[in-house]
Amino acid sequence: MGIPLFKGTEVERLRLAGRAAAGTLAHVAAKLQPGVATADIDAWVREDTARRGGTPSQLGYKGFPATVCTSRNHVVCHGIPRPDERLAPGDIVNVDVTTCLDGFHGDTSATFFIGEASSDAKHVVDVARRCRDAGVAVVRHGARLGDIGAAVMALAKAEGCSVVEEFGGHGIGRQMHGPPHVPHVAKAGTGITLRSGMVLTIEPMVNLGRPEIRILPDGWTVVTADGSLSAQFEHTVLVTRDGCEVLTPGGC
Numbered sequence: 001m002g003i004p005l006f007k008g009t010e011v012e013r014l015r016l017a018g019r020a021a022a023g024t025l026a027h028v029a030a031k032l033q034p035g036v037a038t039a040d041i042d043a044w045v046r047e048d049t050a051r052r053g054g055t056p057s058q059l060g061y062k063g064f065p066a067t068v069c070t071s072r073n074h075v076v077c078h079g080i081p082r083p084d085e086r087l088a089p090g091d092i093v094n095v096d097v098t099t100c101l102d103g104f105h106g107d108t109s110a111t112f113f114i115g116e117a118s119s120d121a122k123h124v125v126d127v128a129r130r131c132r133d134a135g136v137a138v139v140r141h142g143a144r145l146g147d148i149g150a151a152v153m154a155l156a157k158a159e160g161c162s163v164v165e166e167f168g169g170h171g172i173g174r175q176m177h178g179p180p181h182v183p184h185v186a187k188a189g190t191g192i193t194l195r196s197g198m199v200l201t202i203e204p205m206v207n208l209g210r211p212e213i214r215i216l217p218d219g220w221t222v223v224t225a226d227g228s229l230s231a232q233f234e235h236t237v238l239v240t241r242d243g244c245e246v247l248t249p250g251g252c
Contacts, residue, residue, distance in 0.1 A: 003171055003179050005197030010104070011238060014173065014199060017054070018106030018236050018247030021099040024048045025108055026250055028068075028097070032112050034089045038070040041095060042081035049099055057098035057105050057176040064220065069096035069109075076164055076205050076213055076222040076230045089115030092125060094232045098176055105176045107201050108248035109234040120208055121229055127159045128206040128231035135184065135202040139237055139244040143194045149186025152204045162211035164230070167222070169201040172236055185211075194239045199247070203234030 006014060027048045028041055045068040049056050056067035064078075071079035071094040072087070079094075087093060096109035111125050134151040149168075156163045169182030180192055184204040209228025216223060224230050238245040 013104045017101040017104040020052045021106035021108045022248040022250040025097045036087045038081040038085045039083040054099040054101040057100045074224045078220045087114045111231040124208040124229045125231045127161045129233045131204045132233040141196040141241045145191030146186035149183045150188035152184045162207045164205040198239040205232045
């Protein structure tokens with residue numbers, strides 16, 4: 001399957017979808033505190049997405065049972081919200097929001113502190129945010145796909161963290177997930193050449209310990225194999241001639 005190149009009104013619709021997802025993420029972030037159930041986050045995402053005129057892209061995708069992924073502490077990704085899972089002081093939690101608006105998708109996530117965080121939690125969250133930003137910084141027309149993963153990997157390694165290899169970013173647009181797969185562990189100068197008009201997600205999953213993972217019996221929840229903390233940040237970006245445009249803007 002070819003990688004679509006977006007232009008004109010398609011780009012504006014992608015901007016609107018991205019801003020909607022970013023707005024919902026910010027709405028949820030302002031409500032996080034100890035005692036909140038991850039099922040509450042699911043309800044907030046459902047309500048706010050509808051208020052913005054969108055639908056939650058994740059709900060029902062390959063059978064996923066919720067509108068949002070909520071991944072606490074050692075959960076790497078795809079955590080399923082539950083009424084009996086409550087945020088506690090010292091937790092970190094990643095909230096991953098994808099919104100479909102007018103036939104286009106925007107995808108963004110961030111990891112948040114619940115109350116006072118440990119030094120380890122502060123470190124892995126800071127590194128994950130900077131890894132995402134390092135990957136975004138190399139995106140431009142003519143760059144290679146592997147340049148993204150090389151930048152992410154170099155920063156994580158320098159900070160004593162690891163990057164999950166089994167999951168990465170992806171193309172996005174009229175589909176929530178499309179080509180290309182965006183590895184966050186890669187060699188610079190390898191992979192396809194990026195072209196203006198491509199839209200990708202950059203979403204490295206950074207572990208405080210080793211990179212190995214395992215999947216829980218629910219078939220969705222991915223955790224660190226060694227039980228160490230994991231953090232993630234994500235943007236949807238449009239490749240441009242001069243660099244890229246972040247389509248999911250915000251302070252996260």
